[in-house]
Structures are given as structure tokens and as C-alpha cells.
Amino acid sequence: MSHLQVKKVEDNMKFKWGRKKGVSQTDERIQFYESFTYEDVEYFVYDCAYIYCKGDTETSICKLVKMFETPTHVKRVKVVRFRRPIEIREILGNHNPQWNELFLASGQGVGRQDYISPVEVIVGKCNVVCTSKDERNPHASKTELKWADYFFYRTVDVEKCVISEKFNDEIAGIKVEYFFNKRKDPKLISPSNLKRNIKMEAGRSVLSSKIGLVEKGGSAVNADKSGNGVSPVLLESKRAMTSMGENRCMSNENSTLRLKATINKDGTEPGQISFRQDQDKAKVRSSDSLLPMNESDTRPDKRRKLLLDGQKKVPKKGEDIDGKAGNASDKMVPELAGNRGAKTHAQFLEVTRRPDADRSTWFKKLPWDQRLQTAEEMGTLVLLDNLDPSYTSLEVEDLVWHAFNRRVEAKMIQQGTFSHPHYGKALVIFKSKDAAEAAISKLQSECLILEDGRPVAGCKGTLTQQGEPAKFFGHLVLDVHKCQRQCDEKRKAVSTSHSAQPNTIEYDFAMEWRCLQEWTDICWRLLFEAQAKEMQELRSQLKSTEINELT
Amino acid sequence: MASLSAQADYAAFEERRKRTVYLDNLSPQVTEPVVKTALNQFGNVKSVQFIPNYIEPRNIPQCALVEMENPRQAEAVLSEIKQFHFMISGMPRPVRARRAEVGMFGDKPNMPGRTIRCRWLDENNPNFKIAQKTKALIWKNAAESAFLQKQVLQEEEKLARQQDETLKANYKKFELIDSITLNDKTGPADKLAKHYNLKIAHD
Numbered sequence: 100m101s102h103l104q105v106k107k108v109e110d111n112m113k114f115k116w117g118r119k120k121g122v123s124q125t126d127e128r129i130q131f132y133e134s135f136t137y138e139d140v141e142y143f144v145y146d147c148a149y150i151y152c153k154g155d156t157e158t159s160i161c162k163l164v165k166m167f168e169t170p171t172h173v174k175r176v177k178v179v180r181f182r183r184p185i186e187i188r189e190i191l192g193n194h195n196p197q198w199n200e201l202f203l204a205s206g207q208g209v210g211r212q213d214y215i216s217p218v219e220v221i222v223g224k225c226n227v228v229c230t231s232k233d234e235r236n237p238h239a240s241k242t243e244l245k246w247a248d249y250f251f252y253r254t255v256d257v258e259k260c261v262i263s264e265k266f267n268d269e270i271a272g273i274k275v276e277y278f279f280n281k282r283k284d285p286k287l288i289s290p291s292n293l294k295r296n297i298k299m300e301a302g303r304s305v306l307s308s309k310i311g312l313v314e315k316g317g318s319a320v321n322a323d324k325s326g327n328g329v330s331p332v333l334l335e336s337k338r339a340m341t342s343m344g345e346n347r348c349m350s351n352e353n354s355t356l357r358l359k360a361t362i363n364k365d366g367t368e369p370g371q372i373s374f375r376q377d378q379d380k381a382k383v384r385s386s387d388s389l390l391p392m393n394e395s396d397t398r399p400d401k402r403r404k405l406l407l408d409g410q411k412k413v414p415k416k417g418e419d420i421d422g423k424a425g426n427a428s429d430k431m432v433p434e435l436a437g438n439r440g441a442k443t444h445a446q447f448l449e450v451t452r453r454p455d456a457d458r459s460t461w462f463k464k465l466p467w468d469q470r471l472q473t474a475e476e477m478g479t480l481v482l483l484d485n486l487d488p489s490y491t492s493l494e495v496e497d498l499v500w501h502a503f504n505r506r507v508e509a510k511m512i513q514q515g516t517f518s519h520p521h522y523g524k525a526l527v528i529f530k531s532k533d534a535a536e537a538a539i540s541k542l543q544s545e546c547l548i549l550e551d552g553r554p555v556a557g558c559k560g561t562l563t564q565q566g567e568p569a570k571f572f573g574h575l576v577l578d579v580h581k582c583q584r585q586c587d588e589k590r591k592a593v594s595t596s597h598s599a600q601p602n603t604i605e606y607d608f609a610m611e612w613r614c615l616q617e618w619t620d621i622c623w624r625l626l627f628e629a630q631a632k633e634m635q636e637l638r639s640q641l642k643s644t645e646i647n648e649l650t
Numbered sequence: 651m652a653s654l655s656a657q658a659d660y661a662a663f664e665e666r667r668k669r670t671v672y673l674d675n676l677s678p679q680v681t682e683p684v685v686k687t688a689l690n691q692f693g694n695v696k697s698v699q700f701i702p703n704y705i706e707p708r709n710i711p712q713c714a715l716v717e718m719e720n721p722r723q724a725e726a727v728l729s730e731i732k733q734f735h736f737m738i739s740g741m742p743r744p745v746r747a748r749r750a751e752v753g754m755f756g757d758k759p760n761m762p763g764r765t766i767r768c769r770w771l772d773e774n775n776p777n778f779k780i781a782q783k784t785k786a787l788i789w790k791n792a793a794e795s796a797f798l799q800k801q802v803l804q805e806e807e808k809l810a811r812q813q814d815e816t817l818k819a820n821y822k823k824f825e826l827i828d829s830i831t832l833n834d835k836t837g838p839a840d841k842l843a844k845h846y847n848l849k850i851a852h853d
Contacts, residue, residue: 126744156782188773346802358713471704482705488753491760502768513701514753515713516674523753524787526704546771546781554781555768556788562704569708571677572803572810573743575817596688598734599742604820608742608813609735615745615809616675619802626798637784 112227113138114174114218116166120144128170133165135174137217140224141165145277149222150178150215157183160201160225160249161213164273175214179271179278180204180226185544190260194253198544201227201249203278205270206256213271227251229279233266235278243280467510471562475526479535480560481527483542485553488514488523495525502547503538504554505529517623519632526560536557552638573612656762663759668721669696670750671728674713677740688738689716692730701754709803715750724749742813784823 117134136144142148142163149158166178181201184191192465194200215221228239228247244250254270255262266275465473474480486495488511495509510525512518529535542557549555599606666756673685682698689695696717703710707720723753735744752758771778830852831839843850 175804185773249760261835342800404719405667468702484792485785489761490766491758492756494766497767498768502770510756512704513705513711513756514751515701517706517710517795518753520753522791524705543785544775546778546785547768548777548781550767552777554771554784556785560705563708569678569710571679571709571711572806574677574740575742576808596684596736596738598730598736599744604817605742606735608817609737609744611809611813612734612743615805619674619805622798622802625767626794630794633787634784637780637787640780
């Protein structure tokens with residue numbers, strides 16, 4: 100792993116150890132800790148986190164199992180890594196993992212060398228839930244699942260390369276219980292405590308459970324279903340409750356409110372509401388601080404819906420634009436080795452006209468500009484890059500239909516002075532936000548390539564801001580005092596055109612502009628040539644194998 | 651294969667492309683009638699279509715596709731604009747003209763006979779990695795282009811500012827020269843003439 104030799108001062112400022120846990124049995128100078136705070140996020144032992152090592156293409160997710168400081172004051176965290184399906188694709192075989200599924204590394208040798216220095220590599224917290232049926236594992240509630248970034252229920256033996264649903268008693272020298280979901284604090288659901296809580300908070304809890312209902316739609320905290328008719332809600336702090344009302348609408352936009360619910364066997368459903376801010380910060384950071392290649396980390400936004408197959412959907416902003424969003428996410432669970440991929444495994448898929456593409460439209464559509472604007476606001480706009488510049492808008496629509504099974508509206512971006520001659524771009528409006536996000540994440544984590552070996556890139560579409568009129572340099576007006584006459588002349592001049600006559604100052608200036616234009620032309624040409632060469636180099640590596648496959 | 655009508659469509663489009671000229675370095679104030687009147691002196695303008703700017707920065711100059719009556723007129727426009735510094739609604743930045751290219755048209759028809767084929771690359775495919783790298787390269791290239799674009803705009807602004815100063819200085823000079831001979835015969839030139847008993851012809 101990476102070695103931390105030179106510690107930056109500012110890094111140390113952001114880093115703070117939490118409570119001490121003890122010292123090592125072998126070397127008393129090694130100090131273990133229970134938690135540490137880094138960039139305002141507190142990490143506890145057995146938390147999961149995103150880490151990013153230099154040179155990797157993706158972040159990895161791991162469990163922090165030990166935190167300690169060596170005698171030389173080097174901060175170290177021992178981790179056990181989760182494997183993303185893509186990392187173990189060679190041994191996946193018939194397993195068909197969901198995109199947000201992880202595999203816990205197990206077996207011999209795991210974690211032996213896996214020490215990281217938190218200051219260098221930790222990106223943010225990650226919420227991983229274990230859905231294993233193992234009896235040692237406290238079951239995760241639907242709510243927990245809903246909020247999880249990833250889930251796992253299988254292990255992968257890194258040495259024997261076997262995927263299994265069984266968990267050994269120890270992984271990397273740590274009891275397996277610590278890898279399962281954390282046990283709920285037994286005090287919270289003990290009967291005596293429950294009663295007291297009912298008494299104390301009966302009045303309030305009705306209110307708060309109602310809020311909970313509105314808040315969570317069809318999720319676990321449900322006053323009507325519980326035996327008592329009142330579901331005691333334990334509030335970790337009053338703040339959480341008061342902020343709940345405020346946060347109600349905010350929760351749609353990645354709110355800071357997290358709801359945990361524990362289901363009790365006797366029918367009562369005490370819910371526990373905790374207030375966690377770190378989650379979102381971590382999320383934001385994980386997507387911000389990474390290279391563009393890792394943009395797939397913006398995925399966490401979608402994870403909730405994907406897990407909710409059977410469950411009622413939480414109404415989300417921007418989702419029900421056309422009422423179709425509900426089925427959208429059910430239909431399109433992006434699977435890594437999905438069926439489509441399997442079908443088109445060996446050959447190219449021919450893009451034909453999609454069915455009923457020509458169906459007549461009953462309603463007159465808004466102009467394209469306006470539709471673009473609304474699409475951008477709704478988050479349904481996607482920018483496709485690296486298409487063939489000669490593609491037409493219809494062809495792009497068909498392409499999206501074939502690649503994503505989505506009916507969309509697309510328009511190629513007309514090439515202008517600054518457009519790259521080799522990259523065609525297109526703006527695509529999807530029907531729902533989910534569909535757009537799913538498409539973007541699929542384009543980023545997988546590869547859609549066109550016949551000539553071009554991979555299609557995609558990102559969220561952002562339009563040029565409209566507003567104050569654009570500035571334009573190079574048209575000079577003398578502000579002279581003889582305003583009236585000048586204005587008249589100017590008005591006339593605006594609607595006229597002329598060629599500059601030699602031997603005027605205008606001509607000289609125009610010549611300077613021509614020089615600048617030529618200069619910029621050369622700059623652009625050189626840049627484009629250099630870029631084309633780079634691209635060609637990559638493509639030449641591609642070709643040899645590509646041709647073999649085609650024939 | 652491609653239907654006859656598609657081929658005819660495409661042929662018609664090619665014809666249209668040949669008689670179309672691409673204009674850039676246009677000020678954002680330029681409107682369709684302005685371009686029309688400006689270029690009507692070289693032939694008959696059939697249509698003017700501004701290329702919308704959806705994703706580029708706001709401050710880039712406008713560009714437009716101008717369809718002339720026939721390719722000959724289009725050629726005439728090209729050579730005129732190239733040869734002379736042609737100004738449309740403002741000076742001294744001249745407009746530029748180029749031949750229109752296929753990618754510039756928003757309403758181009760499908761190329762007859764062409765089928766697009768695509769596939770999702772399997773992760774085990776040896777090309778998967780290369781494709782991922784290519785995607786990274788695309789973003790890099792886009793960043794490079796954006797940088798150059800910014801530089802170009804800055805360069806343009808610099809030139810404009812410089813010219814503005816030169817122009818003002820020149821104007822001042824001319825004002826100064828003008829003020830020597832004032833019409834009411836009180837300027838320095840008249841005073842000097844009086845002093846040396848010379849006569850100046852005021853006309």
C-alpha cells in the first residue's frame with residue numbers, strides 16, 4: 100500500500116484521533132483507537148469507507164477494522180476490502196450481481212497487507228448493508244436497505260477464487276460479527292424502556308410518527324399497523340425532531356436525515372431517528388474529489404430506488420414528470436453482465452428504426468429550446484459525446500433506443516467554429532430523471548462502442564446560461580459628445596454592411612483581426628491534430644482485436 | 651437497401667450544402683434581415699439560419715448558415731469576404747466565411763445506405779480497458795479545447811481593447827488638428843496668420 104513519508108501539515112490539521120482503545124500486545128508503543136475524524140467526518144472502527152489509491156481507475160470500498168498509530172507516529176488503518184463485481188468478473192461465472200452489490204473478501208491472506216494511511220486515501224464514508232440470511236447477521240430493515248449505498252451477502256475467497264454465501268467465523272482475524280450489520284442497542288427495544296417511552300412520548304410520538312409517514316411513504320414506521328396503535332418513536336435528540344418538519348421537503352434532495360427502523364416481533368415498531376450529516380458530505384466529496392473517470396461515484400443517488408423493487412416508491416421530485424417514472428426504475432435495473440450485454444456479446448447490434456418512431460404526435464410540442472430548458476431543470480438531459488459528427492438526430496434517437504431501450508428525443512449539436520471536428524455531440528432528453536441517470540452511469544461504468552471503435556461517452560447535460568446579452572469584442576464605437584447625430588448614424592450603421600477601404604484606420608484594424616483569426620485557426624488546427632493523433636494511437640491498439648471479432 | 655427517396659433527399663441536401671456559406675465572427679446583435687441585406691449584394695440569399703449555442707460558453711461569436719441561390723453565388727460570397735474585410739453591423743472586426751460542412755446542419759437527412767451498429771463491450775473484452783481509456787481521453791480533450799477557447803477569447807478581448815485605445819488616441823489627434831482651424835476664425839492658425847499677416851482660405 101501507499102507509504103506515508105511526508106505528512107503534510109494541513110492534512111494533519113484535518114485529522115484527529117478519537118478515543119483510545121488500547122495498546123498492542125506485542126508492542127506497547129502501538130496505540131489503537133476507536134475512531135478518528137478526518138475532514139469533519141468521524142470514522143469509527145468497522146465503518147465502511149470509500150478509498151482511492153493513486154493509479155486506480157475506481158475507488159474501492161472497504162471496512163475499517165483497526166485504527167492505530169505506530170511508534171513513529173504513522174497513522175494506519177487496517178482494512179478489509181469489498182470487491183466490486185467488475186473486479187472479480189473473471190470468477191463471476193453464472194452469478195449475476197446487481198450493480199450495487201459488493202463481495203466481501205475473505206479467505207487466507209485477506210487484510211494481511213492491507214494497511215492504508217487514512218489521510219492519503221480516504222474519500223468518504225460509504226453505507227454498506229449486509230443482506231445475508233446468516234443467523235448471526237441482524238436483518239437489515241427495508242429502510243436501511245433504502246439508504247444503503249451498497250449491499251453484500253456473498254464473500255469471495257481471494258485465494259481460491261470462489262464466491263460463496265457462507266461466512267467464516269473469522270475474516271482477516273476479525274470476528275465475522277463485526278462484518279455483519281451492527282446490532283441495535285438492546286436497551287432501545289427492551290420492554291421496560293418501551294413502556295416508559297410510550298408514556299413519556301405518547302403525545303409527541305403520534306405527531307412524529309405521522310411526520311414519519313409523510314416522510315417515508317410506505318416504509319417501515321407505520322403507526323396504523325403496529326399493535327398498540329401508537330408507535331413509540333425514540334428521538335435521539337429533539338433537534339432531529341424539530342428539524343424533521345423542516346427537512347421534509349429537503350429529504351428529496353439527498354437530505355441529511357436518516358431514518359432507521361427496527362421491527363420488533365410483538366408488532367410494535369419502534370423507530371429510531373438519527374441525525375447524520377456526515378453521510379452526505381462524504382457523498383459529495385467522493386464525487387467531487389475524484390478524477391472524471393471516476394464519475395460513476397455519483398451513482399449513490401439512485402441506489403435507493405433500485406433496491407426497492409417490491410416496495411412502494413417514495414415520491415421524488417422530478418420523477419413523475421410523465422408519470423412513467425414508477426415503472427422506469429423497475430424495468431431498468433442496470434445489471435453489470437445484463438441480458439442485453441449477453442445477447443450482443445459477440446457481435447454488433449445493428450441500429451434500425453425503432454418501432455413506432457413515426458407515430459403521429461397528437462399534441463403540439465413546445466419548441467426545442469424550451470424543452471431543453473425544462474429537461475435541464477428536471478435532470479433528464481444527457482450530453483452524448485464522441486459520436487460520429489455525421490450522425491443525424493434521428494440516428495441518435497435510434498441508437499439510444501437500441502442501447503438503452505429508451506425512447507428519447509435527441510438533437511445533434513450543430514458544429515460551429517469551436518466544435519471539435521472529430522467528436523459529434525448530441526443532447527438527449529430522457530423521459531425521466533432515473534432513466535437519464537441510469538444511462539449516464541451505464542455509459543460510464545460500461546462501454547458502448549460504435550462500429551468504428553468509438554466508445555460513446557455521456558454526461559449530464561448542462562446548457563449555456565441565458566441571461567445578459569453575450570459580450571462581443573471587436574466592434575468599436577467612439578463615444579463622442581455629439582450624441583444625437585452619432586446615434587442616428589449608428590442606427591443606420593447597424594443595419595448596413597460594407598467592406599473596409601484600404602488606407603483607413605478601419606482597414607488596419609481589420610488586418611489585425613485577420614491576423615488574430617489566422618493565428619487562432621492555426622492553434623485550433625494544431626490542437627485538433629494532436630488530439631486526433633492521441634486518439635488514433637489508442638484506436639490502433641484497439642483495432643487488431645476488434646477486426647478479429649468482426650470477421 | 652436505401653430507398654430511392656432517401657437517396658434523393660440526401661442528394662438534395664448535398665446540393666443545398668454546396669450553395670450554403672458558413673459565416674462566423676458575427677456579433678450577437680446581428681439578425682437574420684441584417685445578414686440577408688448584407689449578402690444580397692453578392693446574390694440572392696434564400697435563407698439564413700443561426701446556429702444555436704447550447705453548450706459552449708456564452709461569449710463566443712454568433713455563427714450562421716446562409717443559403718444562396720446557387721453554388722456560384724456561394725463561391726462569390728466566399729471570395730468577396732475572404733478578399734475584403736467585410737463588416738456586418740460593426741467595425742473593425744471582419745466576418746469570416748467558410749464552406750458549410752455536413753456537421754453544421756441541424757436538419758441533415760440520414761445518409762442513405764448507412765447503418766449504425768453499436769454494442770456493449772464485455773468487461774472481459776481486451777478492448778474494454780482501451781475503450782475506458784479513450785473515454786478518459788475524450789474528457790481530457792474537451793478540457794483542452796475549453797482552455798484554448800478561453801485563451802482565444804482573452805486574446806480577442808486584448809486586441810479589441812488595444813484597438814480601442816489606438817482609436818481614441820487617433821481621434822484625439824484629429825480633434826487637435828481640427829481645433830487649429832476653427833470656423834469662427836479664433837483658432838491658433840488664424841491667430842498665427844494674423845500675426846504674420848498671411849491669409850488663410852476658409853472654405
